[in-house]
Amino acid sequence: MIEMFLWALVLVSLMATLVISIYGIVIRPSLIKKLIALTILTDSANLLAIMIGYRLIYPVIPPVLPQRTQEGLSKFIASSVDPLPQALVITAVVIGMAVNVLIAFAIIQIYRICGTTDVRKIAEVMKDGKT
Amino acid sequence: MKRGHIIALGVFIALILLVSLGITFVGKVPMTTDVRPLGLFYLKNSYFGNYAARSPEVVTSILWDYRGLDTLFETGVFFLAIISALALFRIEKKEEKVKEKGEGFTFIVKDTVRIISVLIVAVSAAIALHGHLTPGGGFQGGSALAVVPLLIIVAFSKYALEGRGLTKDTAMIVRSIGLISIIILVLIPLAAGGYLMQNLPVFPSHILGQLTSGSLVFYNLFEYIAVGAGFTAVFLLLSIPEKVFHKIIGGEKE
């Protein structure tokens, strides 16, 4: 019972992190703050994908074959976690970093043109046509 | 940190505890104790079996053998993002040669960085080249290698790095070499009569008595070079001081 409570606690706090990062992306005015919230959203989504592949058993090992024999293989299958979500998440982490680099460059360029990173002020500057 | 934040955090954590207690007593949480059939197939067939990649590391074998085309196009997305980031910062005029060396940090930090950067290169190469035996691989090693130019930029300066010959263009050339090598490795099995990105019968599973898992070690090596050089190019461009940009863009005073 207490194990189920702890596991539910983990899942619920992860969901709360997702919700608060979506709030940050939508509501906060600064572009840099939106970038920080976007990375938190990416990280928690990746963590959720990893949690789907986890197994709640005691001798649990990472998906790397320890001994290259047939007995080792049967022991490995009995206690290894699911490797498929991990393989999908690795590329997602690095690609997310590259996309964040692109967003950061765009923020710097917007600051050079408009002189601010506040979304409302950027809208005003664009409406006035000062650029 | 204000008082409102503390109260809001307390309310949030109490809410999380209450919700999870409610879920425990009323509902049901999925607590899986077995692997899905697809994952079980990968676990069984990674080293033994007819469809094997001959690699004890299951994640790397999924990454570059079973789902290789997926990873190939992810690499394409990575390079498109880097290229568009470089295009946003394009400088029309030549950046004038700066003679000054830049002060950098204190000598204690400089000496430590001299020792540590060699160590990081060794660690990242070990991570990337043993990617088919132990956890690690091209992406991990490349993102670890990208920290070395960052450390040198912060401890010495950007000009110390460019004086040694590692400019943005060099990094781009190295990155292109890595990408072209990956494409050639993808196309080699077609010439040998197989299909795209085929691994085992085309490439040998052992070289000089060492387990190399077919083409996995080569993919890891070139991905390592490409990712590291791509991040290096980005950060070299990002560390140009803002004054230089104002001079080049056209003297806007702010």
Added chain:
Amino acid sequence: MIFIHLVILAISMILGFVFSYLAIMEEDLLKAVIYSAGQGVMFSIAFYILMAPDVLLAYIAIAIGIYTALLVFVISKTERKEVV
């Protein structure tokens, strides 16, 4: 025995929630970057307990090393305060 895994996991996830809340609500952007790094450390414990060493190696280098450096670059080139 799985109890110990779950206790460490729960502590790291709750601290990660606290750090991400503060990173989003903080007005000083540099402090928000540090809270974001703290969130990265906490999530890396979670990746470790969830038995994903491959993801962990990429995640540490990205979230603690490169990402904070990128944000410090961006802040030094733009502005530091966020006006709500």
Added chain:
Amino acid sequence: MNAENLLFMILMIAFPFYLAAFVLYSIRIVKGPTIFDSVLAVDCLSFDLAAFIAILAIYFRSAFLATSAIILALWAFLLDLYLAKYFLKREVGI
């Protein structure tokens, strides 16, 4: 007493200290009146986490998990240097 029980007992004595220390470091990160306090606490947290990871690798009986400690110890160093350089020069690349 056999060896496995001895190992389990040692680790059960050591773990609560580490977890309590993590919570205390987190309180300092959150409270920190200046940015330097927060960065210092993140630094200590990362180094102690590296030690904790190496000890947990013995508990999990897996050699592949111990690699992460060396990476974590190297990378926490970068954050400190960047923040220090920012406060020293206001422009990181020089």
Added chain:
Amino acid sequence: MISEALMYIGGILVIIGGICDFFGALGLLRFPHFYVRLHAATVGTIGGAVVPLIGAAILALGCDFLGWIRYPIAGMSFITAILILIVSPTATHALAFAAHRSKAIEWKEKVCDHLEGVKR
């Protein structure tokens, strides 16, 4: 016999490291300002990370039931200990230098500024 002795030595080092870690965290929480907190940080990193890492290396060498994997764990722990011994003082030095130069810390000056005229 030897492995049991190694286990006891390693276990004692690991527990000492945990206690050092706890008190370093407590000091970091309770001390008045940044320059005093640097001392607590030293206890937290050297006593709380280097000592238990060496202890973990010895403890892993003593665990016979682990099989061959005790050697990589011991090697990794020892390398990490040496690395933290190099890196941690540099990091705190950089932070203290930047804090002193940027005058970000408010505290009452007791004696005088010895580093006033020192060139970098």
